[in-house]
Amino acid sequence: MNDKIDVIRLWIEKADHDLGTAELIYRHIPKYRETIAFHCQQAVEKYLKGYLIFNDLTVKRTHDLVLLLGMISQTETIPDELFDQAAELLDYSVEVRYPDTIIDLTNEDVERAISIGRYFREVLVSKMNLGMVQDLL
Numbered sequence: 001m002n003d004k005i006d007v008i009r010l011w012i013e014k015a016d017h018d019l020g021t022a023e024l025i026y027r028h029i030p031k032y033r034e035t036i037a038f039h040c041q042q043a044v045e046k047y048l049k050g051y052l053i054f055n056d057l058t059v060k061r062t063h064d065l066v067l068l069l070g071m072i073s074q075t076e077t078i079p080d081e082l083f084d085q086a087a088e089l090l091d092y093s094v095e096v097r098y099p100d101t102i103i104d105l106t107n108e109d110v111e112r113a114i115s116i117g118r119y120f121r122e123v124l125v126s127k128m129n130l131g132m133v134q135d136l137l
Contacts, residue, residue, distance in 0.1 A: 036114070040089060057072065091103055
């Protein structure tokens with residue numbers, strides 16, 4: 001079990017780095033909205049993958065947050081609110097990283113993405129109850 005917890009902690013740490021990077025960039029270079037949104041999506045993806053491992057579920061190589069939540073919902077009830085929030089971040093996974101796709105994000109959009117990232121962290125990390133993980137961010 002210890003190895004599993006170590007792997008989960010690594011996923012959470014990587015997710016915290018993405019979320020922390022998003023917040024840091026927003027504070028210092030707020031015009032990098034697409035990069036901020038991307039890091040928020042990546043953070044939620046990693047929190048979800050850590051939670052999948054926690055529940056002994058297979059981690060798929062996907063950026064689709066709704067799909068990952070759907071996998072979790074096969075073993076527990078997931079509130080619609082989480083599905084809705086995950087859907088808000090879907091376009092930030094890959095599309096925002098290329099110049100041929102323009103997503104016009106506002107400061108409000110970016111603040112919402114950060115808020116969603118923090119909410120997923122709060123919900124999933126508290127469900128895992130892994131102790132010291134609470135202090136990583």
